[in-house]
Amino acid sequence: MRLELRERWGGQPLWARRVRAVYLIGFLEGFCSHVLDLVRGGIHAYASFPQVPLQVFFVSLVVLDPLAAVLVGLVRREGSWLAATVMVMDVSANWWGNRHWLQDDPAKLFWLAPITLFALFVVALSLPLRRAAAGAAGTL
Template identity: 45%
Template sequence: MRWGDRPVWVRCTAAVYVVGFLEGTGAHGYFLVTGGLDAYGYAPLPVQLLFHGLLLLDPLAALMIIRARPGGPLLAAVVMFADVVGNCHVAWSTVMTHPTAFLRPIGLLPITLFAVFVLPTAFPLRRALASGGDIEACVPSPAEAR
């Protein structure tokens, strides 16, 4: 099935995923180019490794969505969950001390908002991609459920 044959909600949701993950790829690439391997030196080593790993995981998630792979939304959800946890770990004390720091249009706020979009849409999008786009095809009728 081609993308044009899929329901509008599937195409729009996939487009938001792709744009979000490509933006993340660009951001992590920028940080690596400008800060080198120590770009995330403010974070604990596991978080630094995660943030560097996102340079590979973000475009992989975008590519899997573009290719309409049902595993793409699941990878996207795992990546966003890990990204939010890592960013919250690093920024939590600042947010608690200066709550308005969370309201900046860069950093934790857009990452959190994107995660709030990705996490609840990942399973419906996966089902839609697995069924060719028709989410109702994945839900058994009451007669079939018995």
């Protein structure tokens, strides 16, 4: 398994390895952030969001973020698809759940910039990364 994984990573173009590394860092950071939220606030860590589906989604990121990281790290085509899906949902949920700040204090929305930029990066590169993974799978 270790040798196969090394070959799969080695079979990726340099740009794809770098993109995968950024994906891994981003999703592991997200995972740690959500774990810390749950440690601090328990199951009700996201009670500030009045919509229960948003609360459930943010808790589910404790599973979805590392799953996306693992699939991307294993150079699986499904990894880029899952990563893009999770990020679109995550950014949408964050912007929707914090939309009241647009009127109350728009400057507070600045803290959503990093996750939004990461989501744009993930979505923009998901198809090229999927193609690179397909090429690596075809060479083994």
